[in-house]
Amino acid sequence: MAIPRAPILIVVLALSLLGNVFLGGLYYLKAADADLYREAATGREEERDFLMRLIPGLGPSVSKAQLAAEIRSRYSREQVNVLDTEVQWRLFHFWFGAAGKLVDVRWGS
DSSP: OOOOHHHHHHHHHHHHHHHHHHHHHHHHHHHHHHHHHHHHHHHHHHHHHHHHHHGGGOOTTOOHHHHHHHHHHHOTTSOEEEOSSEEEETTEEEEEOTTSOEEEEEEOO
16 A cells, blocks of 8 residues: 655645744844844944043043033034933943042943
8 A cells, every 4th residue: 555645745845844934034033133233243342432532531630521521522412411420421431539530430221
């Protein structure tokens, strides 16, 4: 008795197509993640480059107003928050001591 091959071939073909669709979806998601990571890395590089250009002007004697003015001169459309003890820009926090001197720079939310 011969086994009918048509139903078996249809099942194999259907499973093959489903597998290809699934793997194609995974490939698309990995490519989308890679694009997001690339964009995030580019953003971090831009912020790093900004700080590297800003470092010669930074010193313990820089004031909050001077720092905020320097950031606003380069990024006029972005918000710079000047608080009692810190200046916030993007995810950077520039901390100032009681004497008004720059004591720390941190990155984070």
